[in-house]
Amino acid sequence: MRLIVPLRGVIQGRGGLFVGSLIPCCLFYFLQLYLKGRRPPPSDPTELPRTSSRSNLFSRGNSIGRVRVSSRAVPVAKPPDSPYYIGLERVKTDPYDRITNTDGIIQLGLAESTLCFDLLQRWMSENLMESIMQSGDGEFDISSIAMYKPFEGLLELRVAFADFMSRIMGGKVSFDPSKMVITAGGTPAIEVLAFCLADHGNAFLIPTPYYPGFERDIKFRTGVELIPVHCRSSDNFTVTVSALEQAFNQARKRGSKVSGILFSNPSNPVGNILSRETLHDILKFAQEKNIHVIYDEIFAGSVYGEKEFVSMAEIADSGDVDKSRVHIIYALSKDLSIPGFRAGVIYSFHEDVVSAAKKLMRFSSVSVPVQRILISLLSDVRFIEEYMTAHRQRIRDKHVRFVEGLKQLGIPCAESGGGLYCWVDMSSLLTSYSEKGELELFEKLLTVAKINATPGTACFCIEPGWFRCCFTALADEDIPVIMDRIRQLAESIRS
Amino acid sequence: MGLPLMIKRSSNNNDNKNNVVELSRVAVSDTHGEDSPYFAGWKAYDENPYDETHNPSGVIQMGLAENQVSFDLLETYLEKKNPEGSMWGSKGAPGFRENALFQDYHGLKTFRQAMASFMEQIRGGKSRFDPDRIVLTAGATAANELLTFILADPNDALLVPTPYYPGFDRDLRWRTGVKIVPIHCDSSNNFQITPEALESAYQTACGANIRVRGVLITNPSNPLGATVQKKVLEDLLDFCVRKNIHLVSDEIYSGSVFHASEFTSVAEIVENIDDVSVKERVHIVYSLSKDLGLPGFRVGTIYSYNDNVVKTARRMSSFTLVSSQTQHMLASMLSDVEFTEKYIRINRERLRRRYETIVEGLKKAGIECLKGNAGLFCWMNLGFLLEKKTKDGELQLWDVILKELKLNISPGTSCHCSEFGWFRVCFANMSENTLEIALMRIHEFMDRRRKF
Numbered sequence: 001m002r003l004i005v006p007l008r009g010v011i012q013g014r015g016g017l018f019v020g021s022l023i024p025c026c027l028f029y030f031l032q033l034y035l036k037g038r039r040p041p042p043s044d045p046t047e048l049p050r051t052s053s054r055s056n057l058f059s060r061g062n063s064i065g066r067v068r069v070s071s072r073a074v075p076v077a078k079p080p081d082s083p084y085y086i087g088l089e090r091v092k093t094d095p096y097d098r099i100t101n102t103d104g105i106i107q108l109g110l111a112e113s114t115l116c117f118d119l120l121q122r123w124m125s126e127n128l129m130e131s132i133m134q135s136g137d138g139e140f141d142i143s144s145i146a147m148y149k150p151f152e153g154l155l156e157l158r159v160a161f162a163d164f165m166s167r168i169m170g171g172k173v174s175f176d177p178s179k180m181v182i183t184a185g186g187t188p189a190i191e192v193l194a195f196c197l198a199d200h201g202n203a204f205l206i207p208t209p210y211y212p213g214f215e216r217d218i219k220f221r222t223g224v225e226l227i228p229v230h231c232r233s234s235d236n237f238t239v240t241v242s243a244l245e246q247a248f249n250q251a252r253k254r255g256s257k258v259s260g261i262l263f264s265n266p267s268n269p270v271g272n273i274l275s276r277e278t279l280h281d282i283l284k285f286a287q288e289k290n291i292h293v294i295y296d297e298i299f300a301g302s303v304y305g306e307k308e309f310v311s312m313a314e315i316a317d318s319g320d321v322d323k324s325r326v327h328i329i330y331a332l333s334k335d336l337s338i339p340g341f342r343a344g345v346i347y348s349f350h351e352d353v354v355s356a357a358k359k360l361m362r363f364s365s366v367s368v369p370v371q372r373i374l375i376s377l378l379s380d381v382r383f384i385e386e387y388m389t390a391h392r393q394r395i396r397d398k399h400v401r402f403v404e405g406l407k408q409l410g411i412p413c414a415e416s417g418g419g420l421y422c423w424v425d426m427s428s429l430l431t432s433y434s435e436k437g438e439l440e441l442f443e444k445l446l447t448v449a450k451i452n453a454t455p456g457t458a459c460f461c462i463e464p465g466w467f468r469c470c471f472t473a474l475a476d477e478d479i480p481v482i483m484d485r486i487r488q489l490a491e492s493i494r495s
Numbered sequence: 496m497g498l499p500l501m502i503k504r505s506s507n508n509n510d511n512k513n514n515v516v517e518l519s520r521v522a523v524s525d526t527h528g529e530d531s532p533y534f535a536g537w538k539a540y541d542e543n544p545y546d547e548t549h550n551p552s553g554v555i556q557m558g559l560a561e562n563q564v565s566f567d568l569l570e571t572y573l574e575k576k577n578p579e580g581s582m583w584g585s586k587g588a589p590g591f592r593e594n595a596l597f598q599d600y601h602g603l604k605t606f607r608q609a610m611a612s613f614m615e616q617i618r619g620g621k622s623r624f625d626p627d628r629i630v631l632t633a634g635a636t637a638a639n640e641l642l643t644f645i646l647a648d649p650n651d652a653l654l655v656p657t658p659y660y661p662g663f664d665r666d667l668r669w670r671t672g673v674k675i676v677p678i679h680c681d682s683s684n685n686f687q688i689t690p691e692a693l694e695s696a697y698q699t700a701c702g703a704n705i706r707v708r709g710v711l712i713t714n715p716s717n718p719l720g721a722t723v724q725k726k727v728l729e730d731l732l733d734f735c736v737r738k739n740i741h742l743v744s745d746e747i748y749s750g751s752v753f754h755a756s757e758f759t760s761v762a763e764i765v766e767n768i769d770d771v772s773v774k775e776r777v778h779i780v781y782s783l784s785k786d787l788g789l790p791g792f793r794v795g796t797i798y799s800y801n802d803n804v805v806k807t808a809r810r811m812s813s814f815t816l817v818s819s820q821t822q823h824m825l826a827s828m829l830s831d832v833e834f835t836e837k838y839i840r841i842n843r844e845r846l847r848r849r850y851e852t853i854v855e856g857l858k859k860a861g862i863e864c865l866k867g868n869a870g871l872f873c874w875m876n877l878g879f880l881l882e883k884k885t886k887d888g889e890l891q892l893w894d895v896i897l898k899e900l901k902l903n904i905s906p907g908t909s910c911h912c913s914e915f916g917w918f919r920v921c922f923a924n925m926s927e928n929t930l931e932i933a934l935m936r937i938h939e940f941m942d943r944r945r946k947f
Contacts, residue, residue, distance in 0.1 A: 065739045067776040069803060070708070073645040077807045112596060120595065132824075142570050148561060148790045184633050184793075185598070188814045195670055196522040200649075220811065221644055221670070259517070290516055325516040339598040340819035342633075356522040359529065360670070363637045364814055367821040368791035 076220060083442050084109065084212035084458040091452045098478065106474075106482055109452040111268065111420045113302070113337045113472035115394040119387050120337065123377065131376035132369050145369040151361035153182025157371045160378035161345055165311075165330060167381075168301035168388055173314035181346045181357040182371070186298050186331035187217050188364035189344040190262075193327055194222045196356050197292045198259035203227045204294070205247050205261045207239035209423075209459035209466070211268040211296075218262075227251050227258070230462040236415050237270045237423070237461075239263070241281050248289060260292030260325075261285075266299040266309065269459050269468035270423040271416025273307045279315045283326070292325045301335030301388055304396035305417025316349055323349035332374070334420060335391065341370055395420065395472055398479075402471040405483040409490060420472040424453070427465025429493050438464040448492070449485040526669040532893060533558070533661040536903035545901070547928060555933050558903040560717065560871045561924035562751065562788040564849060565842040569788070572834055576827070598819070600812045602631040606822035609829035610796055614781060616835055617750040622762035628798055630808040631822070635747050635782035635795040637815040639666045639711075642778055642797055645807050646741045647673040647708035653743075654678050654696045654710045656688045658874075658910035658917070660717045667711070676700045676707065679913050682876075685865060686719055688712070688727050693734050709741030709776075710734070715748045715758065718910050718919035719874045720850075720867030722752055725759040732764055732777070741776045750786030750839055752869040753847035765800060775801035783825070785871060786842065792821055846871065846923060849930065853922045856934035860941040871923035875904075878916025880944070889915045900936045 080086055087109045096104035132145060152158075158177035165175050183189040198204065200223030206214065208228045218224055229247040231237040244261065251258050261282065265274045274282075286293045295312040303309045316326040331344035343366050346357050366374075378384065403413050403422055414423040430437040435457050442455040445467075456466035474482075528534065536558050545553035601607075604626065611624035632638040647653060649672030655663060656678040667675055678696040680686040693710070700707045710731060714723040735742040744761040752758040765774050779798040784790035794817055799805050829835060853873055854864050865874040881888040886908045893906040896918075907917035922930055 066772050067739055067741055067801075069645050069801075069807065070648040070651070072648060073804075073807045076645075076810050077803055114596070117595070142566050142573070143563070146566065146569070146789045146791050147563075148559070148784075184814075184816055184818070187816075191814050196519055199519045199521075200672075202519075216810075216813070221814075259519075292516055322516070333598070338595045340595050342598070342816050342818045350516070350518070352518060352522060356518070356527075359527045362634070362666075363640055363670075364633055365793055367633075367793045367818055369824065370818045370820050373820065 072221065072223075082212055082215070082458050083439065083455050087442070087446060087452040087454060090446055094450075096450070096478075098475065098481075102481075103450065105446065105450045105452055106478065106485075107452055108421075108469040108471065108474075108482075109454045110473070111334060111470045112339060113334065113391070113395070113420050115398065115472050116337060116387055116391045119383075119390060123380070123383055123387075127376055127380070128373065131373045145372060147368075149368050149371075150358075151365040152358040153180075153361075153366065154368070154371050154375065156375045157182055157366075157378075160375050161330075163381075164378040164384060165300070165345070165347075167384060168335060169297075169309060169311045169314075173311050173317060175313060175347060179347055179349060179354055181348075181354060181361055182366055183331075183344040183346060183361060184364040184366050185339070185342040186296070186329055186333060186344040187213070189329040189331065189346045190214070190217045190294075190296065191220075191222060192357050192360050192364065193294055193329065193346055193348075193353075194218045194224045195360065196353050197294070197327070198222070198224045199257075200224070202257045202259040203251060205229050205244060205251070205258055207231050207237075207243075207263060207267075209237065209269055209456055209461035209468075210262075211264060212454070212458045214262070224259070225256065226262075227256065228460050229261075233414065233425070233463055233466075236272055237267070238272060238274070238278065239282075241285050244282070244285055258289070258291055260294055262294045262296070264296040264298070265312070266297075266303060266416075266418025268296075268299065268419055269421060269454065269456075270414050271299075271419035271421060272414070273303065273305070273309055273417045275307075276310045276315070279310060279312055283312070283315055283321050286325055287321050290325075292327060294327045294329065296329045298329065298331050298334050299419045300330065301391065302395055302420055303418040304392050304399060307417040309418065313347065325350070327353060336377075336387075341374070342366060343370065343374055398471050398474065398476075401476065401479050402469070402474075405479050406486075409483060409487050411486070411490075414466075421468050421470040424467045424469050425465060426467050427463075429490055430465050431493065434464055441465075442467075444489060444493070445486075449489040451482060451485060521670055524669065526665055528661065528665045531661065531909050532890060532906055533909040536893075536897055536905070539897055540903045543901070545929065545932075547926070551932070552901065554897070554901045554903055555929060555936075556903050556924065557921045557933060558905045558919075559924050560785065560921050561790060562785055562842075562846075562871050563925070564845045564923050565788055565838065568838050568841060572828065572831075572838075576831075595819075598816065600809050600816060602629070602817065603819060603822045603826060605830070606826040607631070609826045610781075612832065613829045613835055614749075614798070616832070617755075617786070617839060618758070618760050618762060619755050622760060622766045624762070624798060628800070628805055630797040630799070630805060630812055631817045632795040632797060632808075632812055633793040633815040633817055634790075635745065635780050635784065636662065636666050638780045638782070638795040638797045639663070639743075639745060640669075640671065641808055641811055641815065642743055642780065642804075643667045643671045643673050644811065645804055646743070646778075647671065648706075649673065650705065651708045652676045652700050652705045654693070654700070654707055656680050656686075656692075656712055656716075658686070658718055658907055658912035660713060661905070661909045663711075673708075674705060676705065677911055677913075678710070681914055682865070682917075685721065686716075687724060688731065690730050690734065693731070697738060707738065707740055709743055711743040711745065713745040713748070714761070715746075715752055715869035717748065717870060718872060718905065718907075719865055720870035720872050720919075721865065721874075722758050722869050725764070728759060728761055728764050732761070732773070735776055736773055739776075741778065743778045743780065745780040747780065747782045747785050748870045749781070750842065751846055751871060753843055753850065754868065755839075755843065757868050762798075775799075775804075777801075778804060786839075789825075792825065793817065794821065794825065849922045849927075852927070852930060853920065853934065856931075857937065860934070860938045862937070862941070865917075872919050872921040875918045875920050876916060877918055878914065881916050884915045886915065892916070893918070896940075900940050902933055902936060 091105045091107045094104045096106040158180045162175035162177045203225040206226050229243050316323040326349045328347040333339035348354050412425045438455050445451045453467040453469045540554045540556045543553045545555040607626035607629045611626045614624045652674040655675050678692050777800050782795040797808050863876050905919040
């Protein structure tokens with residue numbers, strides 16, 4: 001019709017009407033011919049090019065398209081583009097070993113601790129068998145570990161975990177096993193919470209810089225978005241309520257529904273500890289906006305600074321705010337150095353969240369023999385006290401050495417009181433004060449200095465030049481090696 | 496299925512301070528299905544569980560497909576091989592350091608090799624499994640959900656033949672948002688899948704504007720307790736090729752087929768196919784929960800002939816990893832070919848005998864079962880006892896069996912069976928004595944009915 005009307009203007013009268021109708025018909029006809037010519041013949045595959053042999057016992061003579069995966073699966077298989085993962089992969093190709101590969105890449109990009117392995121190893125050698133086999137008379141009853149048990153974790157484990165968490169957080173708060181669900185690690189814990197608290201397309205506010213893994217853990221399958229709330233070095237990267245307020249309002253204007261705020265405390269990657277007042281203010285803010293707060297307290301036992309760690313559970317318990325919006329994640333991967341065991345916790349004050357999470361644990365539960373080991377381990381109060389004291393002490397010592405080493409090179413670190421890493425300001429080594437400059441420095445650190453440190457961009461930090469360096473898998477003798485390599489790189493950059 | 500849990504939802508303004516904070520649709524949905532009779536019976540059992548000595552009149556659990564018939568084999572093996580904890584204890588501790596830190600989603604190579612070897616043995620060497628195509632998950636439940644996330648988008652569908660395992664409603668649909676469209680099967684041909692039923696299901700989906708992404712079968716079938724015939728598998732694969740969709744075969748009961756020769760795995764069908772575009776739509780799910788009787792260990796696997804699916808599944812398995820300690824504990828046992836050969840053989844034999852006991856016992860009471868050859872349960876036909884051949888009629892009978900006979904069995908409607916009166920009865924999660932008691936109760940019940 002659109003073609004007819006203007007043509008009527010050009011060619012007056014019925015002639016115009018005729019031509020006006022004829023032309024689109026002709027065009028349509030020619031368009032069809034054109035498309036038909038372009039359409040591939042039926043015997044060719046229509047989708048991806050085929051790569052393998054055509055001998056085909058199921059041949060129907062026609063094309064078999066390549067079968068597709070879901071659209072949400074497509075991004076998952078792509079090669080990683082975050083420097084966080086790229087760095088981890090590169091170390092695997094040439095890992096440093098202080099005896100067999102002294103020129104290899106030193107791993108500072110993985111937050112894990114081996115500082116107290118000697119203690120754990122000793123405990124395991126003394127206790128592993130009894131804790132799995134269970135019975136004192138030496139007779140092994142496999143049904144105690146083989147059969148189906150509640151997916152949310154054995155009650156004894158939840159009790160032991162509650163006690164353990166309370167202990168490592170200074171004994172100032174108690175945890176209720178009935179609010180706890182045991183998960184196969186911190187990764188499923190955060191994902192399950194995201195599934196329970198937010199619908200597809202909703203968002204969590206998250207202060208930057210943040211743990212790069214959250215991008216996958218939260219976004220992969222839930223469809224929940226992460227909205228960054230930028231923090232600055234001037235505040236030592238501590239979030240303020242006004243920044244939260246601003247981010248919340250901006251999100252609303254854009255039409256995003258904010259379901260909650262996600263924090264890590266002690267924070268990752270900076271390592272700072274939120275004060276009691278800040279925790280309180282955040283909870284009040286969440287109450288006001290009627291949203292959830294999720295606290296990842298996975299490094300709660302790795303506090304080495306002077307500042308007191310306060311769990312959100314303690315603030316929630318203090319009574320004047322609606323607790324049902326408070327949810328905590330914990331795991332044994334960091335404080336107890338056993339990420340391979342896969343044991344985490346969702347702790348929620350919301351009954352329905354606990355109930356839903358319990359049912360969702362069928363997809364991510366901990367094997368019963370491992371639960372039995374953990375019950376023994378976490379209930380061994382004497383050992384846990386010895387371990388936690390040594391763990392904190394050794395992190396503190398290593399932290400001091402590492403930060404001092406960097407200081408000698410004129411490289412400062414942010415103030416931190418917890419975690420297995422420090423947040424290093426390498427902006428003085430940047431050739432340009434920009435994301436590009438930072439990534440160039442990341443590359444130089446990897447290829448020239450042969451050190452993998454996680455750049456701030458991977459953590460969505462708004463200020464360039466910051467790097468997370470994990471030091472708790474290092475021996476004392478590794479530190480001078482690292483400092484020397486950085487010094488040489490710095491000299492070559494500054495010259 | 497029960498009303499969805501109603502949570503007061505706040506207004507978008509978030510200005511009302513007294514509002515209860517909102518949860519997601521996933522959290523409040525009842526897709527977990529735990530309000531259905533399948534689970535209601537479990538609650539009755541939990542409240543009054545049968546015990547040979549302490550509670551002989553309690554509820555006998557015949558609704559849980561757990562395999563306890565071969566525990567002694569595992570115990571003997573472990574006692575022999577694990578003196579002073581060499582395998583599972585202190586002497587295993589030197590490996591502790593690696594185990595403690597190892598959280599790689601590839602899984603321990605030794606364990607994957609052990610799983611591949613075990614899966615090959617179950618299939619009598621008729622197909623080979625490549626350890627690098629094995630993705631580990633914390634149980635088959637997680638494997639099925641993971642595959643669904645990968646193969647289908649929200650509102651897409653998987654075709655599943657009825658009757659099917661009630662847990663699929665939750666596992667395949669809850670978080671994924673994917674639908675199940677049933678492929679209706681009936682007793683006229685022993686509930687085997689026909690090409691007509693497949694096509695009909697496909698057309699039903701298309702008619703409702705739902706995109707079908709794959710077919711998911713259980714072979715051997717749960718709840719039927721029967722293997723899928725080779726011809727049916729070939730027709731299935733053919734169908735999937737024609738429609739360009741996936742084929743998932745959940746083979747978690749493959750080691751529980753009474754006569755090994757009666758089982759054809761989809762792996763055997765694709766073994767000699769070179770065409771990648773045919774092969775790469777096939778995925779197998781397996782687990783140690785049924786054949787090896789170790790559900791507490793949470794070990795499942797996805798085996799895929801599709802490189803992309805393997806890579807994706809591996810990365811997504813971060814949400815459901817098998818603890819390295821568990822892998823370590825099982826690797827040497829599963830690679831011990833002499834042990835696994837013996838275990839598989841004896842386990843099959845014992846299950847067969849149990850099956851015969853229960854089927855014969857039921858026959859004597861005048862009750863027929865579907866001719867089965869696998870699994871931990873039989874598919875019993877009580878249609879003739881129904882007052883009304885409807886869902887309510889069936890549930891009424893189920894309720895009578897639960898309350899009067901104190902037997903928890905699974906009604907066919909919870910398995911979406913299109914014929915009423917069928918029940919799944921598990922027999923491998925109890926002692927022989929308990930099975931006898933259960934049969935006696937059924938006999939008495941049938942005798943009482945005949946008198947009226």
